[in-house]
Amino acid sequence: MLGRENAVSVDEARELIARHVPVRTPPVEKLEIGDCYERVLAEDLSSPEDLPAFSRSTVDGFAVKSSDTFGASETLPSYLNVSQEIVMGKESLLALKGGTAAKIPTGGMLPEGADAVVMFEHVQSVDGSLIEILKPVAPGENVISAGDDIRKGEIVLKRGSLLRPQDVAAIAGVGVQEVAIYERPKVAVVSTGDEIVPLGGPLRPGQVRDINSYNLAGLIFENGGEPVKKGIIQDVYEDIRNVVEESLKECSMVLISGGSSVGVMDLTAKIIDSLGSPGVIFHGVALKPGKPTIGGVVNGVPVFGLPGHPAAVTVCFDIFIKPVLSMLTGVNRKEFLSRRTLTARLAKNVSSVHGREEHVRVAVEERDGELWAIPVLGKSGLIRTLVMADGTVIIPPHKRGLQEGEVVEVELF
Amino acid sequence: MLGRENAVSVDEARELIARHVPVRTPPVEKLEIGDCYERVLAEDLSSPEDLPAFSRSTVDGFAVKSSDTFGASETLPSYLNVSQEIVMGKESLLALKGGTAAKIPTGGMLPEGADAVVMFEHVQSVDGSLIEILKPVAPGENVISAGDDIRKGEIVLKRGSLLRPQDVAAIAGVGVQEVAIYERPKVAVVSTGDEIVPLGGPLRPGQVRDINSYNLAGLIFENGGEPVKKGIIQDVYEDIRNVVEESLKECSMVLISGGSSVGVMDLTAKIIDSLGSPGVIFHGVALKPGKPTIGGVVNGVPVFGLPGHPAAVTVCFDIFIKPVLSMLTGVNRKEFLSRRTLTARLAKNVSSVHGREEHVRVAVEERDGELWAIPVLGKSGLIRTLVMADGTVIIPPHKRGLQEGEVVEVELF
Numbered sequence: 059m060l061g062r063e064n065a066v067s068v069d070e071a072r073e074l075i076a077r078h079v080p081v082r083t084p085p086v087e088k089l090e091i092g093d094c095y096e097r098v099l100a101e102d103l104s105s106p107e108d109l110p111a112f113s114r115s116t117v118d119g120f121a122v123k124s125s126d127t128f129g130a131s132e133t134l135p136s137y138l139n140v141s142q143e144i145v146m147g148k149e150s151l152l153a154l155k156g157g158t159a160a161k162i163p164t165g166g167m168l169p170e171g172a173d174a175v176v177m178f179e180h181v182q183s184v185d186g187s188l189i190e191i192l193k194p195v196a197p198g199e200n201v202i203s204a205g206d207d208i209r210k211g212e213i214v215l216k217r218g219s220l221l222r223p224q225d226v227a228a229i230a231g232v233g234v235q236e237v238a239i240y241e242r243p244k245v246a247v248v249s250t251g252d253e254i255v256p257l258g259g260p261l262r263p264g265q266v267r268d269i270n271s272y273n274l275a276g277l278i279f280e281n282g283g284e285p286v287k288k289g290i291i292q293d294v295y296e297d298i299r300n301v302v303e304e305s306l307k308e309c310s311m312v313l314i315s316g317g318s319s320v321g322v323m324d325l326t327a328k329i330i331d332s333l334g335s336p337g338v339i340f341h342g343v344a345l346k347p348g349k350p351t352i353g354g355v356v357n358g359v360p361v362f363g364l365p366g367h368p369a370a371v372t373v374c375f376d377i378f379i380k381p382v383l384s385m386l387t388g389v390n391r392k393e394f395l396s397r398r399t400l401t402a403r404l405a406k407n408v409s410s411v412h413g414r415e416e417h418v419r420v421a422v423e424e425r426d427g428e429l430w431a432i433p434v435l436g437k438s439g440l441i442r443t444l445v446m447a448d449g450t451v452i453i454p455p456h457k458r459g460l461q462e463g464e465v466v467e468v469e470l471f
Numbered sequence: 472m473l474g475r476e477n478a479v480s481v482d483e484a485r486e487l488i489a490r491h492v493p494v495r496t497p498p499v500e501k502l503e504i505g506d507c508y509e510r511v512l513a514e515d516l517s518s519p520e521d522l523p524a525f526s527r528s529t530v531d532g533f534a535v536k537s538s539d540t541f542g543a544s545e546t547l548p549s550y551l552n553v554s555q556e557i558v559m560g561k562e563s564l565l566a567l568k569g570g571t572a573a574k575i576p577t578g579g580m581l582p583e584g585a586d587a588v589v590m591f592e593h594v595q596s597v598d599g600s601l602i603e604i605l606k607p608v609a610p611g612e613n614v615i616s617a618g619d620d621i622r623k624g625e626i627v628l629k630r631g632s633l634l635r636p637q638d639v640a641a642i643a644g645v646g647v648q649e650v651a652i653y654e655r656p657k658v659a660v661v662s663t664g665d666e667i668v669p670l671g672g673p674l675r676p677g678q679v680r681d682i683n684s685y686n687l688a689g690l691i692f693e694n695g696g697e698p699v700k701k702g703i704i705q706d707v708y709e710d711i712r713n714v715v716e717e718s719l720k721e722c723s724m725v726l727i728s729g730g731s732s733v734g735v736m737d738l739t740a741k742i743i744d745s746l747g748s749p750g751v752i753f754h755g756v757a758l759k760p761g762k763p764t765i766g767g768v769v770n771g772v773p774v775f776g777l778p779g780h781p782a783a784v785t786v787c788f789d790i791f792i793k794p795v796l797s798m799l800t801g802v803n804r805k806e807f808l809s810r811r812t813l814t815a816r817l818a819k820n821v822s823s824v825h826g827r828e829e830h831v832r833v834a835v836e837e838r839d840g841e842l843w844a845i846p847v848l849g850k851s852g853l854i855r856t857l858v859m860a861d862g863t864v865i866i867p868p869h870k871r872g873l874q875e876g877e878v879v880e881v882e883l884f
Contacts, residue, residue: 276636
């Protein structure tokens, strides 16, 4: 028996990562806000001005002193003289006197002296300059006051916010043009394997093309990192060690994607151990696919050794690497918002080995208004199972499988 | 009464859009696959080669003729001579003879004559060159045959596929370097309003900064389009008309974001009608926020007039613009995969007007392991309600509100 007997559970591996990977925030850069979509704010952003900067009407109508309308009704209206018409985007220099009203469009600036707006619907015109108010308005009614949206000095967005379109819009709204943004953490991808050849070269018998670095680069990018491809390295201790050592200096995390043979995984573990402390923190996980995964930390930088099978790469990324990468981006986000799940019925029985967490790839189909998760069967070495699948269903270690018809949660890719 | 009495329902507006907006696929560009993440494939991609190109072992073990192992057991093992060791990435030039085995690593190429691999776990070494097989293997066991993953000529990905990391990896795996990709559809953003000033300029009384074009640009980009900002245009018929006319020539969709005053919305409608057929298809929707929305089509190009309030912009984008933009990207994706929803309990009663679809912004919080949707109250003119919210809860037109504690579906931003 060639042993991976001391495989840890998924939870133990997670705990080892949490214990050994130090929390680090990335360096900060200044960016124009138009370049900040989906980036992470590196400062508590406080507003330099009131938004709006003045009291605005929220309806088309007449700006009034609200006290002039108290008691007004359809049978006993208040009569007001129209003293002016507010022009959009302009300040009225004429203060509103008692007993008068100013015609105002939605978004118009209230004249001094006015404290509410009566909607057109509650106004009857007597002649060009006299109107009847048919319904009273309370002070502040149909008005957004200066600073009602965002007050000067108020924190608009906190450090660690992942900037969505509306967040960038709010920053524009308070007149800020440049903000401090965390740099995308660099993640090195070291492809190893004597059989791996780059795209574009000829393919000789026994060789396969580099699949995993394309998968990993996409996963890193989608999760806020900047992939740094270090090329394809032959399975030679010194060669891999040199590239990993160089990567540790440049990057915030290092992923070594390689074969799944025991020899190659042992080589990877030896290299991680040789480069610094604590080195390998686990080697082998009770997980399918992804059993030979290696987790390590070298002088504070997380290093993962990933099995060569594409589906194992995707599963390990999701379970172990994504949370670490998320921490390295500096993002502060409710965990449940970053998950994408669907509830569906399992279309087929799936068996599983007791004591091992299994991730089953599934395609999701709608049949008669109900969602069904159809297991995509196939060895984890196949990239097609990942292409055909929409997500994964997790079978926890204490279960021996899932039944057809059972309601399952699908974690979408 | 200044009427928007002929407002259509949300479903009617959707139906009018479906009827009048023609299906168009965008132009095609050729891209290196490393630039294709999250882009849409514009061809049925067929594989130029078998993947893998040869039969590979999926385990560390010994390649054998399976017939040599039939009947083998712990008590009565088969004895085989180790005739060679397969080197990773190399073709073995030595065919396997009956009664012999070849040591092989995971991923190694099977020698001619071998049809299965016995795992190390089921092998006992007698001496350096003789082994005992303790368990039989079936033909093909622990082997991926040539083309098992993807066969030469097979369609790997269909036209319209949104390329995920694993899809790009599969394309790399079959040796394709460049693929046909749909260009991102250009969407013009025309900001109108006499009160709107660009970021960076001074803010005079009565003026507000351009918020909506930042919100729209982000929403367009996140949904696969390329925003084309046409600047801020004063509320002058000829000026807006010229910019919209120019935008119709350059772009696949035009969004006019402006005030919410009746006068300005009427101006927008008149301009859409003046530019071509059929012009305005609806003006006013039984929707909150978003009532003054205008939908139009000018010679096949969809044009939307959006109210100036930020929350209305977000809601209208989600309901009306996103599906049209999705069609314009050429993507072919199961609808339920593009939705991001959460189930939560409503933390507060929310009332609603009968006959109108209401979109309530909510923040989602976890309390004692349960998710709660907390309505973010405030007029739709406030950008802060969007910043504080994680998504929206929809109150359908036939309801008069939702009760505290009710289970609701939150559509996440």
